[in-house]
Amino acid sequence: MENKIEVRNFNFYYGDFQALIDLNVPIRANQITALIGPSGCGKSTFLRGLNRMNDTIRSARAEGEVLLDGKNIYDPDVDVVDLRQRVGMVFQRPNPFPQSIYNNVAFGPRVLGMNKTNDLDQIVTESLQGAALWDEVKDRLDQPALELNPGQQQRMCIARTIAVRPEVILMDEPCSALDPVATLHVEDLMRRLSEKYTIVIVTHNMQQAARASDWTGFFWLGRLVEFNETTELFTNPHESLTESYITGRQG
Amino acid sequence: MSTFDEAPVSWQEPQKDAPPARRNWSELIIETLIRLAGISAVVIITLIFLFLLKEGAPAFMQVPITNLLSTRWYPIEDMFGLIPLLVGSLLVTIGAVAIAVPLGLTTAVYLGEFAPPWQREILKPVIEVLAAIPSIVLGFLGWVALAPLIQGAGAPTGLTAFTGAIILAYMSLPTIISITEDALYAVPREYRDGALALGATQWQTIWRVTLPAARSGIVIAVMLGVGRAIGETMAVMLVTGNAANIPQFGLGAFFQPVRTMTATIAAEMGEVAQGSVHYSVLFAIGIVLFLITFLVNSLATRFIGGSARRRGGQI
Structure with a gap:
């Protein structure tokens, strides 16, 4: 199976503090990879390292390689703006811009220079359909996105992300602010999106990882303790630390 | 607006296990002071405007409007453009x-x-x-x-x-x-x-x-x-x-x-x-x-x- 992203000997520092220690992670193409572990174990930092969102933090520093289709994204000749169009991100709390639903979804295409109304209309429609939100909002695209409920907002943020046609979608605890029904909506959506996109999701919720992912990595204090197919990791963990965490005795 | 209408209710209708009367009094005094401070801004602005109006209004009666809208400001010769x-x-x-x-x-x-x-x-x-x-x-x-x-x-x-x-x-x-x-x-x-x-x-x-x-x-x-x-x-x-x-x-x-x-x-x-x-x-x-x-x-x-x-x- 093909690796979309290959992380090699990756270390990450906030000032003097080393947040990630010598990580080696394969991210399979068109599969859902879940990252689990206790708060502060570095899984979100790792996720933000995959599209260099950590660049916005001044004291942060990365070492090692993150190969996207074989090309290290930390090479000096890589354009970060370009990278983030290929590797999109959905955040923990839904973060619609204080603008209309249409303008939110059209934001990415517009910054890419798309101006024609017809093209934008089509891409907004397709993206909202792709995010399973079209039927709920098609009659009120000019309404403020902040009037949607949190579950709809999060699906709109997913629509906004797929509107730029990324190759990889990173999701940072996308359901932690949502109720159980909205959570199931998003999980169904992830499953369908994985046909076209490679998905990496950070989650606090082990049932979610077990339900919705193909591969799972378990992080502990900045290290990757175990990485395996999800069914294998949850039914037959090789490390005792993984076992005690997924059974709730540790963490 | 609504705070003005609703505020008194909290001290006029004490609940069953109401705090001691002394605290009600201090609540009343503080609320009154806050309300006075709030109203005072409006009162002062109104007073300022009334004062301006009282002193300035005669100008509009004594000076013809064509004079006020003219392009010469020369008060010594009664030109008030x-x-x-x-x-x-x-x-x-x-x-x-x-x-x-x-x-x-x-x-x-x-x-x-x-x-x-x-x-x-x-x-x-x-x-x-x-x-x-x-x-x-x-x-x-x-x-x-x-x-x-x-x-x-x-x-x-x-x-x-x-x-x-x-x-x-x-x-x-x-x-x-x-x-x-x-x-x-x-x-x-x-x-x-x-x-x-x-x-x-x-x-x-x-x-x-x-x-x-x-x-x-x-x-x-x-x-x-x-x-x-x-x-x-x-x-x-x-x-x-x-x-x-x-x-x-x-x-x-x-x-x-x-x-x-x-x-x-x-x-x-x-x-x-x-x-x-x-x-x-x-x-x-x-x-x-x-x-x-x-x-x-x-x-x-x-x-x-x-x-x-x-x-x-x-x-």
């Missing part, structure tokens, strides 16, 4: 806004979005010191330093509307910069992250997300800055040349001497006989100023209210 003063104020204010708003907004964006921490630590206090300079000192600077420059650049005199506009712009800059920067700071980090994660450049993020999200705060910043410019008197009096005539149309108008409404009141109030026509006309100018400020503020409030509604109630 307000137009030159209005034009003077307008020129100086528009000039100040045209200089201060772009400069202030870009400075705030630089401070808030681009500047590394050590530069912020130097720039912010310096800008705040600028706000602490007494306006008359700025006016003096304009007179000794700026006016000769402008005259040297070819204007007939250095004391012009443009000179006043520059001084006023620098007077309102600290307000515009620091309030805009606060507004930018209040924009949630999630908005910026969201835009960056979609592949927007830093400038696209600022222009399309951060600035629109901070819009209501920026409008307040500009309004407060403009408010300072319209009301400023002494510095303007020093550097605008105090000639109550209407400059010729065109961009050249900024490079001719003008006289503002505020400067007129300040300069002539000491010389008029109380109760004379001239005296009432000076107060009438005050009424006009009051109405202009009121109008500007209401427009700003409406603008902010509108944008808040469009955003689903969030400011």
Whole structure:
């Protein structure tokens, strides 16, 4: 199976503090990879390292390689703006811009220079359909996105992300602010999106990882303790630390 | 509104296990004091306006409206044309806004979005010191330093509307910069992250997300800055040349001497006989100023209210 992203000997520092220690992670193409572990174990930092969102933090520093289709994204000749169009991100709390639903979804295409109304209309429609939100909002695209409920907002943020046609979608605890029904909506959506996109999701919720992912990595204090197919990791963990965490005795 | 109607209920109808009576009394006293403080602003503004009206209204009865709307301000010969003063104020204010708003907004964006921490630590206090300079000192600077420059650049005199506009712009800059920067700071980090994660450049993020999200705060910043410019008197009096005539149309108008409404009141109030026509006309100018400020503020409030509604109630 093909690796979309290959992380090699990756270390990450906030000032003097080393947040990630010598990580080696394969991210399979068109599969859902879940990252689990206790708060502060570095899984979100790792996720933000995959599209260099950590660049916005001044004291942060990365070492090692993150190969996207074989090309290290930390090479000096890589354009970060370009990278983030290929590797999109959905955040923990839904973060619609204080603008209309249409303008939110059209934001990415517009910054890419798309101006024609017809093209934008089509891409907004397709993206909202792709995010399973079209039927709920098609009659009120000019309404403020902040009037949607949190579950709809999060699906709109997913629509906004797929509107730029990324190759990889990173999701940072996308359901932690949502109720159980909205959570199931998003999980169904992830499953369908994985046909076209490679998905990496950070989650606090082990049932979610077990339900919705193909591969799972378990992080502990900045290290990757175990990485395996999800069914294998949850039914037959090789490390005792993984076992005690997924059974709730540790963490 | 509703707090005024509902507030008394909490102490007039004590609940079953009510606190001791003494605490009710202290609650009552504190509530009354707070309410008085709240109402006092409205009362004082109403009183000020009534006073202005009382002193200024005779002007509108004793001076024919054609005289007030004429283009000559020459009180000794009973010529009370307000137009030159209005034009003077307008020129100086528009000039100040045209200089201060772009400069202030870009400075705030630089401070808030681009500047590394050590530069912020130097720039912010310096800008705040600028706000602490007494306006008359700025006016003096304009007179000794700026006016000769402008005259040297070819204007007939250095004391012009443009000179006043520059001084006023620098007077309102600290307000515009620091309030805009606060507004930018209040924009949630999630908005910026969201835009960056979609592949927007830093400038696209600022222009399309951060600035629109901070819009209501920026409008307040500009309004407060403009408010300072319209009301400023002494510095303007020093550097605008105090000639109550209407400059010729065109961009050249900024490079001719003008006289503002505020400067007129300040300069002539000491010389008029109380109760004379001239005296009432000076107060009438005050009424006009009051109405202009009121109008500007209401427009700003409406603008902010509108944008808040469009955003689903969030400011």
